[in-house]
Amino acid sequence: MESKIPLTISHLSDKQWEAFSELFAYNTNAIEGSELNSQEVRQILEEDKWPDKSKRDIAETYGVNEAIEFIRKTKEHISLDLIKELHRIVFKNSKSFAGEFRKTGEEVAVRDGLGNLVHEGAPQSRVIYLLNKLIEWYNKHKLIYPALILAAVVHNQFENIHPFRDGNGRVGRLLLNNILIKHKLPPINIDLRNRKEYYQSLQSYEKNHDIKPTIDLFVKEYSLLNKILHKPRR
Numbered sequence: 182m183e184s185k186i187p188l189t190i191s192h193l194s195d196k197q198w199e200a201f202s203e204l205f206a207y208n209t210n211a212i213e214g215s216e217l218n219s220q221e222v223r224q225i226l227e228e229d230k231w232p233d234k235s236k237r238d239i240a241e242t243y244g245v246n247e248a249i250e251f252i253r254k255t256k257e258h259i260s261l262d263l264i265k266e267l268h269r270i271v272f273k274n275s276k277s278f279a280g281e282f283r284k285t286g287e288e289v290a291v292r293d294g295l296g297n298l299v300h301e302g303a304p305q306s307r308v309i310y311l312l313n314k315l316i317e318w319y320n321k322h323k324l325i326y327p328a329l330i331l332a333a334v335v336h337n338q339f340e341n342i343h344p345f346r347d348g349n350g351r352v353g354r355l356l357l358n359n360i361l362i363k364h365k366l367p368p369i370n371i372d373l374r375n376r377k378e379y380y381q382s383l384q385s386y387e388k389n390h391d392i393k394p395t396i397d398l399f400v401k402e403y404s405l406l407n408k409i410l411h412k413p414r415r
Contacts (some may be wrong), residue, residue, distance in 0.1 A: 302343025328364035
């Protein structure tokens with residue numbers, strides 16, 4: 182499957198990286214409820230032009246863009262400090278707990294638009310232990326398993342743990358891309374239009390230990406990204 186990915190990271194130009202960062206910032210924030218449209222995100226990042234929208238959404242647009250630049254430069258694959266730093270970068274101007282794992286008594290539950298419980302994060306008392314086990318698993322297998330498997334497991338396990346009070350989805354998707362980049366694969370954008378499929382893939386992993394829907398989604402997103410990055414920009 183990796184051999185069929187229509188992109189090569191070494192061939193991405195600076196302009197394509199810029200386009201990806203804007204695309205990713207729009208979609209990853211929109212999945213979590215940002216009201217900014219793609220054109221507004223582009224104007225924020227290219228022209229420093231602010232729309233009359235939520236200052237939080239604007240701050241997190243800058244934050245995600247900065248985090249993409251960070252994972253392009255860092256040599257680190259995964260660690261507690263890296264995870265906290267990604268959260269700090271994205272939310273430093275929007276959340277008082279930026280860069281801090283959940284504290285005692287802070288438990289999280291994810292609900293859908295109808296109020297139905299979709300996921301409960303790990304108990305706060307086990308967050309550090311479970312993250313360390315994930316890091317240990319990755320370091321043990323990073324030279325054995327294909328990069329798509331490594332990235333999918335790290336992302337999905339991270340989302341199961343949900344170590345932060347809020348912002349886990351965005352940090353998880355950044356972590357996913359950091360793993361891909363470190364293995365010389367291009368980054369992935371989870372398109373807002375595929376949000377339902379994305380959540381279903383997480384559910385398949387959590388409930389049935391089935392990672393195939395996640396891998397299938399990644400390959401689908403690569404094909405879509407290839408078309409976008411090679412389309413002339415206006």
